[in-house]
Amino acid sequence: MSNTVTNFTQRTINYEKLLGDFKVLLKKNNLKFTIQREVILETLYNSDEHLTPELLHHLLQDKFPELKIGIATVYRTLSLLEDSAMVTSLSFGAQGKKYELGAKDHHDHLICTICGNITEFVDEEIEERQHKIADELGFTMQDHSMQIYGICKNCKQ
Amino acid sequence: MSNTVTNFTQRTINYEKLLGDFKVLLKKNNLKFTIQREVILETLYNSDEHLTPELLHHLLQDKFPELKIGIATVYRTLSLLEDSAMVTSLSFGAQGKKYELGAKDHHDHLICTICGNITEFVDEEIEERQHKIADELGFTMQDHSMQIYGICKNCKQ
DNA sequence: CTTCTTTTGAGAATTATTATCGCTATTATA
DNA sequence: TATAATAGCGATAATAATTCTCAAAAGAAG
Ligand SMILES: [Mn+2]
Ligand SMILES: [Mn+2]
Ligand SMILES: [Zn+2]
Ligand SMILES: [Zn+2]
Numbered sequence A, B: 001m002s003n004t005v006t007n008f009t010q011r012t013i014n015y016e017k018l019l020g021d022f023k024v025l026l027k028k029n030n031l032k033f034t035i036q037r038e039v040i041l042e043t044l045y046n047s048d049e050h051l052t053p054e055l056l057h058h059l060l061q062d063k064f065p066e067l068k069i070g071i072a073t074v075y076r077t078l079s080l081l082e083d084s085a086m087v088t089s090l091s092f093g094a095q096g097k098k099y100e101l102g103a104k105d106h107h108d109h110l111i112c113t114i115c116g117n118i119t120e121f122v123d124e125e126i127e128e129r130q131h132k133i134a135d136e137l138g139f140t141m142q143d144h145s146m147q148i149y150g151i152c153k154n155c156k157q
Numbered sequence C: 001c002t003t004c005t006t007t008t009g010a011g012a013a014t015t016a017t018t019a020t021c022g023c024t025a026t027t028a029t030a
Numbered sequence D: 001t002a003t004a005a006t007a008g009c010g011a012t013a014a015t016a017a018t019t020c021t022c023a024a025a026a027g028a029a030g
Helices: A015-028 A035-045 A053-063 A071-083 A124-136 B015-028 B035-045 B053-063 B071-083 B124-136
Strands: A087-091 A097-101 A108-112 A118-121 A140-151 B087-091 B097-101 B108-112 B118-121 B140-151
Touching (some): A035 A053, A124 B140, B015 B035, B035 B053, B035 B071, B053 B097
Parallel strands (some): B108 B140
Antiparallel strands (some): A087 A097, A140 B140, B108 B118
């Protein structure tokens, strides 16, 4: 059990709970609950992918054309959600960031350098070592991110 | 020994060797050995920091004002060096990349979220686990990067 | 409703990075 | 060393990603 690599695909929180948390957060900070913020949260929730702001914006335009959500609102809301730790971002070697809802359990990423696909995993041994290392070096650890780059099964053919 | 966290500060290659390698690399690819490429390599070698292209450009302007090195040359040369695996880059949550000479041994990073300082470390246990994980998931691992974010000793006061 | 405040979309501005181009420096070779 | 061929250079224009500005619209509270 302690040596296995686990793949996450399941959500660990339901949408109603998530939305409730979001509303509480907003109220606590004197922010308003807007339709834009709601549909952005919902769209993130319903996506299993890691989304760029641009891709998220396209999804929103497709699903909610009547709202005409602006790209600035997407950026603003992603920042808000990230600051509140409701989403996390992943920055790649090259350009841009990708966001995902943080309502999943913590995990790290295996990224195919050819097709760009991302496999998620978590390894308890590594998680433990990270804490030990931060302690030893006098850091109060807040977060960490780890990416393994390689060529996936498909791309090896 | 196998449970210790090691801090790297020393170089593992001397400059003459590095420069020789660079010249070989250039010749092999029909690229020319220019004074700009040389001083960029030298400046990277003499810096212990992780440099942004912009900061590197400033350093070059200070040390070699007569060359009037352009920012485009800095970007071009960093890309060349990265493609040739002579430097590696680190991309942060927010904006931009930072580069460092890859002539040091491989290591990961502990980054202070307040002052931005970077501590380097390597942990053999983690390195091993990373290989195992890639194998298990059918990836041919090419590289990896790991950052631990936290608050450093100084900033805790 | 009315008032007060926050948020929004559009588009301008900014920042980081890359592309273009005419001139210059390097390299190979005679 | 002189010459010719070619790659690299700096300046600057162009792009791409992100942030800012601002007037109008929407949400919260009473
Ligand atoms: Mn993920
Ligand atoms: Mn480093
Ligand atoms: Zn792939
Ligand atoms: Zn610090």
